[in-house]
Each structure stands twice: as C-alpha cells, then as structure tokens.
Amino acid sequence: xxxxxxxxxxxxxxxxxxxxxxxxxxxxxxxxxxxxxxxxxxxxxxxxxxxxxxxxxxxxxxxxxxxxxxxxxxxxxxxxxxxxxxxxxxxxxxxxxxxxxxxxxxxxxxxxxxxxxxxxxxxxxxxxxxxxxxxxxxxxxxxxxxxxxxxxxxxxxxxxxxxxxxxxxxxxxxxxxxxxxxxxxxxxxxxxxxxxxxxxxxxxxxxxxxxxxxxxxxxxxxxxxxxxxxxxxxxxxxxxxxxxxxxxxxxxxxxxxxxxxxxxxxxxxxxxxxxxxxxxx
Amino acid sequence: xxxxxxxxxxxxxxxxxxxxxxxxxxxxxxxxxxxxxxxxxxxxxxxxxxxxxxxxxxxxxxxxxxxxxxxxxxxxxxxxxxxxxxxxxxxxxxxxxxxxxxxxxxxxxxxxxxxxxxxxxxxxxxxxxxxxxxxxxxxxxxxxxxxxxxxxxxxxxxxxxxxxxxxxxxxxxxxxxxxxxxxxxxxxxxxxxxxxxxxxxxxxxxxxxxxxxxxxxxxxxxxxxxxxxxxxxxxxxxxxxxxxxxxxxxxxxxxxxxxxxxxxxxxxxxxxxxxxxxxxx
Amino acid sequence: xxxxxxxxxxxxxxxxxxxxxxxxxxxxxxxxxxxxxxxxxxxxxxxxxxxxxxxxxxxxxxxxxxxxxxxxxxxxxxxxxxxxxxxxxxxxxxxxxxxxxxxxxxxxxxxxxxxxxxxxxxxxxxxxxxxxxxxxxxxxxxxxxxxxxxxxxxxxxxxxxxxxxxxxxxxxxxxxxxxxxxxxxxxxxxxxxxxxxxxxxxxxxxxxxxxxxxxxxxxxxxxxxxxxxxxxxxxxxxxxxxxxxxxxxxxxxxxxxxxxxxxxxxxxxxxxxxxxxxxxx
Numbered sequence: 054x055x056x057x058x059x060x061x062x063x064x065x066x067x068x069x070x071x072x073x074x075x076x077x078x079x080x081x082x083x084x085x086x087x088x089x090x091x092x093x094x095x096x097x098x099x100x101x102x103x104x105x106x107x108x109x110x111x112x113x114x115x116x117x118x119x120x121x122x123x124x125x126x127x128x129x130x131x132x133x134x135x136x137x138x139x140x141x142x143x144x145x146x147x148x149x150x151x152x153x154x155x156x157x158x159x160x161x162x163x164x165x166x167x168x169x170x171x172x173x174x175x176x177x178x179x180x181x182x183x184x185x186x187x188x189x190x191x192x193x194x195x196x197x198x199x200x201x202x203x204x205x206x207x208x209x210x211x212x213x214x215x216x217x218x219x220x221x222x223x224x225x226x227x228x229x230x231x232x233x234x235x236x237x238x239x240x241x242x243x244x245x246x247x248x249x250x251x252x253x254x255x256x257x258x259x260x261x262x263x264x265x266x267x268x269x270x271x272x273x274x275x276x277x278x279x280x281x282x283x284x285x286x287x288x289x290x291x292x293x294x295x296x297x298x299x300x301x302x303x304x305x306x307x308x309x310x311x312x313x314x315x316x317x318x319x320x321x322x323x324x325x326x327x328x329x330x331x332x333x334x
Numbered sequence: 335x336x337x338x339x340x341x342x343x344x345x346x347x348x349x350x351x352x353x354x355x356x357x358x359x360x361x362x363x364x365x366x367x368x369x370x371x372x373x374x375x376x377x378x379x380x381x382x383x384x385x386x387x388x389x390x391x392x393x394x395x396x397x398x399x400x401x402x403x404x405x406x407x408x409x410x411x412x413x414x415x416x417x418x419x420x421x422x423x424x425x426x427x428x429x430x431x432x433x434x435x436x437x438x439x440x441x442x443x444x445x446x447x448x449x450x451x452x453x454x455x456x457x458x459x460x461x462x463x464x465x466x467x468x469x470x471x472x473x474x475x476x477x478x479x480x481x482x483x484x485x486x487x488x489x490x491x492x493x494x495x496x497x498x499x500x501x502x503x504x505x506x507x508x509x510x511x512x513x514x515x516x517x518x519x520x521x522x523x524x525x526x527x528x529x530x531x532x533x534x535x536x537x538x539x540x541x542x543x544x545x546x547x548x549x550x551x552x553x554x555x556x557x558x559x560x561x562x563x564x565x566x567x568x569x570x571x572x573x574x575x576x577x578x579x580x581x582x583x584x585x586x587x588x589x590x591x592x593x594x595x596x597x598x599x600x601x602x603x604x605x606x607x608x609x610x611x612x613x614x615x
Numbered sequence: 616x617x618x619x620x621x622x623x624x625x626x627x628x629x630x631x632x633x634x635x636x637x638x639x640x641x642x643x644x645x646x647x648x649x650x651x652x653x654x655x656x657x658x659x660x661x662x663x664x665x666x667x668x669x670x671x672x673x674x675x676x677x678x679x680x681x682x683x684x685x686x687x688x689x690x691x692x693x694x695x696x697x698x699x700x701x702x703x704x705x706x707x708x709x710x711x712x713x714x715x716x717x718x719x720x721x722x723x724x725x726x727x728x729x730x731x732x733x734x735x736x737x738x739x740x741x742x743x744x745x746x747x748x749x750x751x752x753x754x755x756x757x758x759x760x761x762x763x764x765x766x767x768x769x770x771x772x773x774x775x776x777x778x779x780x781x782x783x784x785x786x787x788x789x790x791x792x793x794x795x796x797x798x799x800x801x802x803x804x805x806x807x808x809x810x811x812x813x814x815x816x817x818x819x820x821x822x823x824x825x826x827x828x829x830x831x832x833x834x835x836x837x838x839x840x841x842x843x844x845x846x847x848x849x850x851x852x853x854x855x856x857x858x859x860x861x862x863x864x865x866x867x868x869x870x871x872x873x874x875x876x877x878x879x880x881x882x883x884x885x886x887x888x889x890x891x892x893x894x895x896x
Contacts, residue, residue: 076676088356088368277408389635390638521627567748
C-alpha cells in the first residue's frame with residue numbers, strides 16, 4: 054500500500070466537494086490511501102478543526118499527509134502552506150488551523166522550532182489549472198497533497214517560510230494549588246474538553262476538585278461510568294474533561310467553548326478559601 | 335488486496351475518534367481495507383448497533399473482521415471479546431452488541447453453538463499501551479482487529495469463553511393464525527422494521543392483515559410504491575416492515591422501537607374476532 | 616490499484632444499506648477502490664442527486680464507475696440502466712438522475728449523442744440472486760458495478776437502449792441583455808447555485824447586476840470574502856452562485872430550489888428599464 058492522505062474539512066457530507074478532492078488526488082496518485090478525519094466541522098470553525106486534527110495525527114503511520122481545508126479566506130491573500138514535521142506532513146491554509154500541531158512541537162507564536170520545515174505553496178506546476186477563486190481544496194491543496202504522496206520533494210512546492218499563523222494562545226493559568234483553563238472543544242457525546250493537560254495535574258486524583266460555573270466536582274473519575282452523575286476525568290486526548298454519566302455534560306450545564314474550568318488540588322468547603330488560593334485543608 | 339476490517343460505532347462523524355482507530359490499525363497493517371458501516375448510531379444504543387451489524391455482515395467476503403465500538407461500559411469490568419464464526423470475525427465489548435449474530439447461529443441465551451469460538455481479550459501484547467480508561471476502541475479493539483487481520487492466531491488474544499452477553503430476548507409470540515412481534519429498528523426512511531422474520535409468514539400475502547396501534551393494513555405489498563399510502567412488506571433484511579409511500583411511517587404513526595405489531599393471516603371485520611384467535615372468515 | 620467505484624445515494628449514514636452494497640462489491644472484486652460521493656441526499660431527491668453527481672464525475676480518473684441509488688421507484692417497472700461515456704461509467708435507475716451528465720454530452724431530451732452507449736440491466740447473471748423488491752442497490756446495481764469493474768464487457772449487462780429518462784428541462788431563458796435562470800441546488804454553506812453557466816456570462820463582471828426576489832446585487836465577486844454581505848460569483852462548478860459572506864444566503868433570503876434568478880449586463884436604476892430590455896445606461 055502506498056502513502057496515506059487524510060482529509061479534514063467543513064464541507065459537510067451532502068455536497069460533492071470532498072469527493073471532488075478525492076477524484077483529483079486519485080487522478081494524480083491512484084495508489085494513495087484516503088482516510089476521512091472529519092467533514093462536519095462547523096462552517097469556518099478553524100479552532101475546532103485545529104483541535105480535532107491535533108488529537109489524531111499521532112496515531113497514523115509516519116509521513117502520513119494531512120490535508121485540512123477549513124478555509125474562510127479562500128481566494129484572498131491568506132497563504133496556502135505545507136508543513137513537514139518529523140512525524141507527518143500537513144497541507145492547509147495558513148489561518149491557524151495548525152496551531153495545536155505547532156504547540157506539540159513547542160513552537161513559540163508560530164515560529165518553527167528545530168526539525169520543522171514549511172513552504173508557502175506557490176509552484177503552480179503542482180496545481181489543478183485553472184485555479185478557481187473559491188475552491189482551493191480541489192485546485193491547490195488536493196493536487197499538492199497528491200504530488201507530495203508521489204515523492205515530489207517538499208522544497209519544490211514553494212518558498213521556505215519560518216512563521217505560521219496561530220490562533221490566539223489559550224494556555225491555562227497556573228496559580229498556587231489551582232489551575233484555571235478553558236473549554237476548547239465539545240465532542241459528540243457532550244464531553245467538555247479543556248486545555249488543562251495531564252502534565253499539569255499532579256497529586257492524588259481523589260484530592261482534586263474541578264469547578265465549572267457554580268458546580269464543583271470532587272475527585273477525578275477513571276472512566277465515564279464513575280460513581281457520580283457529573284464527573285471529571287483525564288480523557289483519551291490526555292486533557293481534563295467534564296462528562297455526564299450516560300448523558301451530555303454540555304447540555305446539562307449549558308456549557309460553551311471558552312467557558313472557564315478550574316482545578317483545585319484539594320476540596321474546599323467554603324467559597325472564601327477559593328479567593329485565598331490553594332491552601333490545603 | 336488484504337483483509338477487510340469494518341467499523342461500527344456511536345462516535346458520530348465530527349470528532350476524530352473513528353479516525354484515531356483507523357490510524358492505529360494502519361500503523362499495524364497498512365494493507366488492510368477499512369469500510370465504515372455506521373458511526374451515527376445513537377450514543378450508547380447497543381440494540382440498534384446490534385441490528386445494523388446483523389443486516390450487513392453476511393454481504394462481506396468471508397473472514398471479514400467486524401469491529402464494533404458502542405461501549406457505554408468502557409473502563410469498567412465489562413469484558414472485551416472477539417468472536418469467530420465460520421463466516422466472519424467480530425471484535426467488540428461484551429455488552430449484547432453481538433446478540434443478533436448469535437441468534438443467526440442459533441445460540442441459546444448467548445451460549446456458543448458448535449462452530450463458534452470466542453475469547454476474552456486479555457493479551458496486552460496486542461494492545462496499544464498505555465491503555466486509556468475511556469477509549470478502548472483505539473487502545474484495545476482497533477489494535478486487536480489489526481493484528482487479527484495480519485494473521486495472529488485467534489487463540490492468542492486471550493482466554494476461551496463459551497458464553498457471550500445477549501440483549502433480553504425479543505422473539506415474536508406465535509398464536510393460532512396470529513403472530514405478534516415488535517418494532518426492533520426504525521431506519522433512515524422511517525420504515526418500521528419488526529422482529530417478524532419471513533420464515534414466520536406463510537400463506538398468500540393478499541390474505542394477510544398487519545395491525546399497528548389502531549391501524550390495519552390489508553395485504554402485503556411487494557415494494558415501497560404499492561397502491562396504498564401505509565403499507566406492509568417483507569423488507570430487504572427479510573423481516574416484516576411497515577412503510578409509508580413517499581414518506582416516513584415512523585413520523586406518520588408516531589411509532590417507536592418496542593411498539594407491538596401483529597400479523598393476521600386473514601382479514602377481520604370485527605374487533606371481537608381478534609380476541610377469539612385466528613379463525614378464517 | 617484497480618478500478619474505482621463511487622457511491623451516491625439517499626440512504627443516510629446510520630443504516631447499513633451503503634455498507635451492504637460495499638460488501639457485495641468487495642465479494643465480487645476485492646481489489647476495487649470505493650469512494651463515497653454522498654449518502655445524505657434528501658430521500659428520493661433525484662434532482663439534487665443528479666446535480667451532485669454532475670459536479671464531481673469529471674475529477675475522477677477515466678473509466679471510473681459511478682453507482683447512483685436514489686430510487687423511489689425500486690421494484691416497479693422503472694428500468695435499471697448503465698451508461699458508458701468516453702470518460703466514465705454510470706450505473707443507476709432510469710429516473711432522471713443522469714440528466715446533467717447527458718446535458719454535458721449534449722443529448723437532446725435524453726437521446727444519446729454520438730460516443731455514448733447505454734444498456735438496460737436485464738442479464739441476471741450479474742445480479743445477486745434472489746433479488747429483493749426493495750433494495751436493487753444491493754441486489755442489482757452494486758453487483759453490476761462490481762462485474763463492470765472486473766472487465767465484463769458493457770454489452771453483456773443487457774439490451775442496448777438509446778433514450779434515457781431526463782428531468783424536465785431547466786434551461787435559463789436568454790433575452791436581450793438579460794438571462795433568467797433558477798436555483799437548482801443549495802449547498803451545505805447555504806450558497807444558491809443556479810443553472811446559469813459561465814458560458815452565458817459575458818462582458819465585464821463589474822457591470823453585471825444579479826436580481827433575486829427584490830434584492831439586487833451589483834457586480835460579481837471573485838470569492839466568498841468579497842466586499843459586500845450578499846454577493847454573486849461564478850462558483851467552483853462554473854455556475855452563477857449567490858452567497859452570503861460568512862453566512863448562509865439560503866437562510867438570509869429564505870430562498871428555495873426553483874426560485875428565479877436574473878442576470879443583467881448593466882446596472883439599472885429604475886424598475887421600468889427592466890421591462891424595456893438591456894439598454895446600457
């Protein structure tokens with residue numbers, strides 16, 4: 054089996070936009086293996102696309118090519134780019150959709166760290182000509198990914214760049230005995246996924262308290278069948294999650310992306326102590 | 335082309351959970367053929383997953399591996415299992431999702447009939463380590479299916495078991511001239527599919543009467559374009575179905591899974607005769 | 616890699632109807648490459664299926680086989696057919712779903728133009744027997760596509776035919792300085808796609824005015840990020856489209872398939888001049 058190209062977009066499932074990209078790719082490389090990641094990302098929701106991509110690229114074979122087309126700026130001056138990491142290739146508009154990937158490689162403010170390479174896609178030789186103004190997924194990104202899968206050298210696709218656009222940083226704030234983060238993604242089950250990674254969570258999980266709005270969750274559960282209705286746990290992406298047993302935490306709490314979630318290292322009985330910081334009882 | 339692995343889940347289409355499983359599989363066996371059966375089963379709806387799987391596995395090439403992850407009990411004591419039949423392999427949580435498959439092989443109360451083999455998945459050698467508590471699809475079921483597709487002997491995955499969990503039996507009740515069953519699945523077109531199989535339907539189809547709620551349907555139709563608005567027919571899965579011509583029977587009747595459907599071998603004009611049993615007029 | 620078969624249907628994503636077709640195909644030709652075009656076409660919406668198919672078939676490798684099952688008349692006297700063009704094969708019910716394909720090859724009223732061939736599927740040797748009355752996708756169309764992908768000669772599938780059913784023509788009306796067409800498709804982003812092709816659009820795009828309902832859009836934009844909220848442009852399928860910047864034109868305008876859209880070659884300030892025809896100011 055040849056190379057793998059994954060596809061992520063906000064094209065939905067009914068229109069033929071995704072199939073058009075696949076057709077274009079197969080015309081160039083009929084031996085490629087095509088895998089859909091998601092095409093039902095909310096229209097133009099760059100942030101969710103960035104998160105979804107970040108949770109999955111590590112599980113694919115090395116040198117898999119990830120094609121991402123959530124592209125509200127198609128036809129404008131936004132750049133089309135490709136990124137090469139030691140693990141994978143990414144072909145995408147330069148609009149922040151690779152933010153979490155760059156975070157994984159410890160890039161600061163989009164500046165490529167050692168071992169990463171990127172190009173702006175400018176070499177029309179690898180495009181589908183004539184290029185439309187509204188569907189670069191089909192006319193630029195797909196043919197570039199296909200040629201890349203055939204072994205065209207990375208540097209041939211355009212000029213080297215060393216900074217890539219990233220979304221406004223959403224890092225958790227760390228205080229004394231308290232970490233405050235935000236919901237960055239809500240999945241299909243209504244689980245609330247935060248930007249608080251497991252590396253920030255130390256101590257005994259039974260001592261933790263998670264706070265969202267005016268609700269407190271005492272202790273971290275091991276799975277979604279825990280003893281409490283509303284529970285907090287380290288989810289499969291390695292981040293703090295809030296879930297409702299056999300239900301949707303998102304609906305139950307009326308929670309949204311961006312909402313604040315705090316993690317305390319011990320139980321508090323009085324609201325006042327929250328203000329005083331992380332004194333253990 | 336190598337082995338085929340099909341995937342069935344309640345993961346929905348937006349999140350990357352299904353893609354993560356595919357990545358894991360392709361890392362282990364890059365030559366496998368991946369086919370999606372359904373990922374939009376209602377969250378934790380084991381019964382619908384069981385039905386969907388049962389209607390389709392027979393159409394795949396022999397020894398296809400069917401991976402099913404509708405797994406509300408992930409991370410608890412529920413077993414992870416694999417089942418081998420003369421036709422196919424199944425890798426799934428032991429929660430009833432294989433009930434209709436076992437029915438096809440005439441297993442009584444989940445006890446394996448001759449020719450079937452099953453193991454509890456306990457051999458961590460074939461898992462993705464470390465195993466999360468919340469996503470065994472990615473960490474246990476997918477890698478097991480992938481290794482199975484590479485030819486790892488079935489017995490290597492764990493200890494033999496001879497009983498598998500099944501859903502509470504929903505067999506139709508057979509009386510004199512009457513069969514009473516239930517709706518077990520409602521499809522995308524709103525067709526109501528019952529547990530009354532075509533083997534239970536004898537006699538001339540024009541003599542039949544189907545009753546649901548207070549509606550009577552006289553005669554079985556051959557297809558969805560029959561002469562009546564509301565019609566009954568033997569559907570493509572070989573079961574009695576109720577359909578609405580160019581519409582949704584489910585919406586029209588307000589019908590639900592579990593609702594009772596009766597089949598009489600002749601027309602009745604008076605309610606009283608229903609009680610008296612199946613006397614032909 | 617072997618032949619490619621694409622699949623288009625109104626089966627939705629939850630039921631296993633599409634997977635059953637894939638299983639049947641893989642039993643016959645395990646080396647075929649299966650690509651989904653769309654399965655979420657509205658139930659029995661032949662017109663949208665026809666449009667979707669027409670926008671995508673050109674992008675696939677030559678001789679790709681396109682399997683289309685939007686088939687409200689399944690089990691009735693409607694014919695099952697296959698069409699061969701210089702570019703591709705199509706296997707479908709004869710209900711109008713190939714209308715736009717035939718338009719591309721300049722067929723008049725469904726009469727095949729030079730270079731096209733079609734057969735009525737009558738040779739049961741290439742079917743899955745017994746054929747159900749309700750699922751010809753699985754029992755006739757899928758096995759025919761699979762055998763075609765194996766190289767079975769086209770003429771073997773049935774008797775030659777020279778006329779295929781087409782949808783009632785929806786061609787734009789051309790006046791002096793004005794073209795009047797209709798919305799023929801609304802995509803997932805809410806973009807309104809008309810039957811006015813770019814070949815009908817001449818002159819400077821800044822001079823154009825597009826009218827829908829009582830709204831006028833002055834000038835054509837190059838992309839979806841144009842200067843105006845509501846904009847008109849030549850979309851990626853080469854047709855006049857109406858779009859809303861970062862929103863859904865369909866929702867914003869309350870527009871429907873069939874609604875009239877007019878294109879004037881110059882700006883008009885007074886309603887009266889519309890009637891007088893295309894005098895430039």
